[in-house]
Structure formats: C-alpha cells, structure tokens
Amino acid sequence: MYDYAFVTILLAVLALFLLYQNLLSAYKIKHLKKQFNDSEKSYRESLAEHQHLLSQLTDLRDDVQKNLLRDSVTELPARQIFENHLQQVLHESERYHLKFAVLFLNINRFKAINAALGFEVGDTLLKEIGHIVQRCIRKVDIVSRFYGNEFVFVVSQLNKPEAAAYIAKRILDELSKPFHIMNHELFITSNIGIAVFPQDGIEVKTLLKNADTALQQAKSRGPNIFDFYSSELYNLSRRELVLTSSLGSASIFQDFSLHYQPQMDVTDNSIVCMEALLRWQHPDFGLVAPGEFLRFAENSGKILDIGEWVLQTACKQFKAWQSQGFKLKNIAVNISFRQLESPHFSYKVSQLLHDVKMSPECLVLEVTETELLRQIDVIEKNLHMLKHAGVQIAIDDFGTSNMSLLYLSRLLVSQIKIDRTLVQEMMVNSSTDSIVKAVVALAKSLDLTLVAEGVETEKQKEHLLSLGCTLMQGYLFGAPQPATDYAKLKKALEKK
Ligand code: C2E
Ligand code: MG
Ligand code: MG
Numbered sequence: 001m002y003d004y005a006f007v008t009i010l011l012a013v014l015a016l017f018l019l020y021q022n023l024l025s026a027y028k029i030k031h032l033k034k035q036f037n038d039s040e041k042s043y044r045e046s047l048a049e050h051q052h053l054l055s056q057l058t059d060l061r062d063d064v065q066k067n068l069l070r071d072s073v074t075e076l077p078a079r080q081i082f083e084n085h086l087q088q089v090l091h092e093s094e095r096y097h098l099k100f101a102v103l104f105l106n107i108n109r110f111k112a113i114n115a116a117l118g119f120e121v122g123d124t125l126l127k128e129i130g131h132i133v134q135r136c137i138r139k140v141d142i143v144s145r146f147y148g149n150e151f152v153f154v155v156s157q158l159n160k161p162e163a164a165a166y167i168a169k170r171i172l173d174e175l176s177k178p179f180h181i182m183n184h185e186l187f188i189t190s191n192i193g194i195a196v197f198p199q200d201g202i203e204v205k206t207l208l209k210n211a212d213t214a215l216q217q218a219k220s221r222g223p224n225i226f227d228f229y230s231s232e233l234y235n236l237s238r239r240e241l242v243l244t245s246s247l248g249s250a251s252i253f254q255d256f257s258l259h260y261q262p263q264m265d266v267t268d269n270s271i272v273c274m275e276a277l278l279r280w281q282h283p284d285f286g287l288v289a290p291g292e293f294l295r296f297a298e299n300s301g302k303i304l305d306i307g308e309w310v311l312q313t314a315c316k317q318f319k320a321w322q323s324q325g326f327k328l329k330n331i332a333v334n335i336s337f338r339q340l341e342s343p344h345f346s347y348k349v350s351q352l353l354h355d356v357k358m359s360p361e362c363l364v365l366e367v368t369e370t371e372l373l374r375q376i377d378v379i380e381k382n383l384h385m386l387k388h389a390g391v392q393i394a395i396d397d398f399g400t401s402n403m404s405l406l407y408l409s410r411l412l413v414s415q416i417k418i419d420r421t422l423v424q425e426m427m428v429n430s431s432t433d434s435i436v437k438a439v440v441a442l443a444k445s446l447d448l449t450l451v452a453e454g455v456e457t458e459k460q461k462e463h464l465l466s467l468g469c470t471l472m473q474g475y476l477f478g479a480p481q482p483a484t485d486y487a488k489l490k491k492a493l494e495k496k
Pocket of ligand 1: 261276277278289290294307310334335366368396420454455456473474475476479480
C-alpha cells in the first residue's frame with residue numbers, strides 16, 4: 001500500500017519535474033527567439049545603415065574620380081589620363097615601329113569671348129570645340145584640354161606625317177565655321193602645332209613641348225594655320241603642306257585674283273571670249289600657279305568655294321566689260337570635276353546667272369578632258385542640266401587623253417579646245433599634225449566650236465588658219481592679264 005503511494009507520489013513528482021523542464025525550455029526558446037528577433041532587427045538596421053554609408057562613399061569616390069579623370073568643363077579626359085594614354089601609344093609605336101603625332105590646338109582670342117559674353121558662353125564653346133576634335137579623330141585616339149583654351153590630341157598609327165596634316169586641316173576648317181551658342185553667333189580662329197614621333201621626340205614630355213613650339217610657329221604665320229615642329233624634314237612636301245594649310249584660311253580670297261586671256265577670231269582680229277584664269281599671290285611663296293594649288297584645293301574640298309568665287313568674279317567682270325561697250329560674246333571659266341560632281345552645281349550656276357543678269361549662253365564652262373574622264377557617269381547629269389540651262393560646255397586640253405569620241409555627243413559639249421602641246425608639236429611632228437587635222441574635221445562634222453590653245457607664233461597661226469581653225473588663244477595674241485578697262489584693252493590690241 002505504502003509502496004503504491006510512494007510510486008504514485010514519485011511519478012507525480014517526476015511528471016511535475018518534466019512539466020517544469022518543458023515549461024522552462026519553452027520559456028528559454030521564447031526568450032531566445034525574442035533575443036534572435038531583436039538581434040536580427042538590429043543587424044538589419046545596421047546593415048541598412050552600412051549600405052547607406054557605402055553608397056555615400058561610392059558617390060564621393062565617383063565624384064573624386066570624375067574630377068580626376070575628366071575635365072569638368074569639357075568632360076574630356078583629364079591631363080593625367082591623356083599623358084598615360086600618350087605613354088601607352090608611345091610604347092606601342094616603339095614596339096611596332098609606328099609613327100604617331102601629338103597635336104596642340106589653340107583657340108585665339110578666347111579670353112575676349114569670355115570677357116565679352118561671360119563664362120557660360122565660353123564654357124559651352126570649349127565643350128563644342130572638344131566635340132568637334134573628337135569627331136575628327138579616330139575613336140582610339142583621345143583629346144584633352146590642357147590649359148584654358150588649349151587642347152591636345154594624338155593621331156596614332158600614321159602611315160606618313162602628312163596624314164596628321166590632313167586631320168589638322170580638317171579641324172581648322174570645322175572650327176572656322178560659325179558657332180551658335182546661347183543666341184550668339186561666334187567666329188573663332190585657331191592654330192595647330194604638330195610634333196611627330198620619333199623624329200620630333202621619343203619621350204612624352206619632349207613631344208608635348210615640341211608640339212607647343214610648332215603651335216607658336218603656326219600662330220606667328222597667321223590664323224587658321226598649322227605647322228610641324230621640324231618642318232624641314234618634310235622639305236619635299238612642306239610647300240604642299242603650307243599651301244594646303246593656307247587654303248584653309250577664311251581670308252584666302254584676299255590673295256586670289258583672276259587674270260583674263262583673250263580668245264581671238266583671227267579672221268577679223270576680234271576678241272570673242274575672255275578666259276578667266278585663277279592667280280594666287282601667296283604671302284610666303286609669291287605668285288602660285290593654278291596647276292600647283294588646285295590639286296590641294298580639290299583634295300580638301302576647298303575647290304567648291306574657290307570655284308564659286310571664280311564664277312562670280314568672272315561673271316561680274318563680264319557684265320562690267322559689257323557695260324563699258326566691250327562687245328564680248330563669251331566669258332570662259334575653268335571648272336573642276338569636283339564642282340561637276342556636286343549635286344547642286346547646275347542650280348548654283350543658274351542662280352548666279354540670274355543674280356548678275358547674264359544670259360546663260362554667254363558663259364562657257366571649261367572642263368579638261370582628263371577631269372571629264374575621272375567621273376564621267378556622275379557628272380553627266382550635271383552637264384546635261386547645264387546644257388539645258390543654256391550654258392556652253394567646252395572640253396579643255398583636248399587631245400591629251402584617250403577620250404572616246406562617243407562622249408562628245410553624249411555629253412552635249414559645245415566646244416573643244418585643242419591642247420597647246422598639240423599646237424606646238426604640229427609644226428615639227430607630222431603625226432601630231434595629222435591629229436590636229438583630224439580634230440579640226442571632227443569639230444566641223446559635229447558642229448562644235450573649235451579653239452586652238454597656246455598659239456605662240458605667226459607660223460602656228462597661219463597653219464591653223466589653213467586647216468580651217470579660226471578661233472585661237474595664246475601668247476601671240478596676249479598672255480593672261482589682270483582685268484583692265486575695255487578702253488585700255490582696246491588700245492593695247494590696236495598696237496599689236
Ligand atoms: P587652261 O584652261 O588650259 O589654261 C591655259 C593655260 O595655258 C594657262 O595656264 C595659260 O596661262 C597658259 N597659256 C596660255 N597661252 C599660252 C601660250 O601661248 N603658251 C603657253 N606655254 N601657255 C599658255 P595657267 O593659268 O597656269 O592655268 C593652268 C590650268 O589651270 C588651266 O589650263 C586650267 O585647267 C586650270 N585653271 C586655271 N584657272 C582655273 C580655275 O579658276 N578653276 C579651275 N578649276 N581650273 C583653273
Ligand atoms: Mg581653260
Ligand atoms: Mg587648256
């Protein structure tokens with residue numbers, strides 16, 4: 001009995017103990033859970049705070065880096081980045097035996113723009129200039145602003161130093177166009193100095209210094225000019241470079257003029273036409289012949305502006321002569337295939353003739369045979385439109401290329417001008433004489449006006465006349481001369 005009671009009590013105590021244990025562990029678990037939740041919450045809170053701090057720190061670092069890596073005004077790579085890049089280009093060029101150029105660009109009178117129009121305009125201008133340079137160089141090359149109005153850039157992997165000159169020229173051309181900033185139209189002038197690796201320096205420091213020296217040389221020669229540091233190394237092409245560079249100058253037309261050479265009808269000794277021939281009085285080289293500089297003008301595209309100026313000047317002179325009583329039938333203007341390629345050329349010519357009130361048939365456009373053959377399919381349309389507008393087309397220097405005779409009718413040509421080499425050779429070379437005879441017969445049968453060029457002697461004149469060629473041009477009748485009043489011209493002719 002006691003045993004039974006004892007066991008029951010023992011069991012009850014055991015049950016109570018177990019219950020206590022359970023309750024204790026439940027409490028502990030609850031407490032632990034609360035502790036866990038609390039620490040999880042505080043962990044999350046500190047994590048968020050940490051992340052916030054981290055993002056603040058990242059922003060700060062980005063700002064610092066941006067200021068170190070980029071110029072704040074132009075957003076171009078900062079000087080240090082540029083110098084590192086230059087160092088890399090130098091290593092690569094050394095390793096693979098390549099040439100590259102460092103170019104310094106200076107914007108003239110920039111301070112005056114800042115002072116007159118304020119920093120906002122000045123800063124926007126600098127930013128635009130940076131964009132222009134970026135557009136003109138390849139993506140692998142970089143440009144940076146070094147000082148207030150000075151930019152520096154690299155042109156890597158050069159085949160020949162002259163390639164850097166073309167880029168410099170292009171940038172100067174682009175920068176000479178007007179800028180439109182905050183309702184202001186701004187015109188700037190600039191200069192570029194070029195130093196080439198390895199001949200102008202084999203270290204970053206030297207190349208930068210020499211490009212700067214080249215810039216000072218260029219500046220001393222006038223606005224919108226570039227120059228090489230050691231220009232004497234490019235003696236062969238220096239003249240070409242200077243001419244190309246000078247052609248970029250906006251004031252170039254001040255140094256241009258037209259000379260006129262008469263075309264005579266030898267049957268009555270009258271002037272039927274005056275041919276306008278371009279002359280360039282270069283500040284360094286004196287008078288430069290068109291045969292030399294037109295090539296560069298064609299390469300750079302400047303020929304379009306020049307051609308327009310020539311056309312305008314010649315047509316105005318024609319009108320002036322007419323008003324002085326000079327009964328001149330035609331004015332002849334030489335044009336380049338680049339003009340004939342340009343889609344609006346015939347429209348521009350018609351517009352000009354309308355503006356100066358000149359009859360289209362008075363204008364003869366001369367295109368050389370060689371130039372015609374360069375892009376015959378492209379220019380054919382323009383030739384037809386010009387013909388349709390009433391303008392006459394002459395093939396200049398005829399007989400110097402193997403032009404298919406079919407083109408003569410296909411291109412709606414009105415005149416052919418026998419090249420002066422044929423005229424000069426015909427007296428001494430019987431096969432050349434046969435060619436001249438054939439050209440005379442050809443012109444007759446196709447009903448084309450025929451002019452013989454480069455007639456220098458009475459014998460040549462008489463021979464051409466005996467073949468039936470009556471229109472002639474050459475030193476025998478008059479060399480190209482600046483435009484003079486008709487009264488003076490008449491007097492000079494009467495003396496002959
Ligand atoms: P071209 O149209 O055949 O002009 C005739 C060239 O021969 C001129 O040279 C002229 O000075 C020269 N000449 C004239 N008579 C004689 C002569 O009796 N004997 C000799 N030996 N030469 C004579 P220039 O002025 O140097 O012009 C050379 C070429 O340049 C022109 O040849 C023409 O193709 C081109 N040119 C001239 N002005 C212009 C222009 O405004 N625009 C374009 N696109 N080309 C032009
Ligand atoms: Mg000509
Ligand atoms: Mg000619």
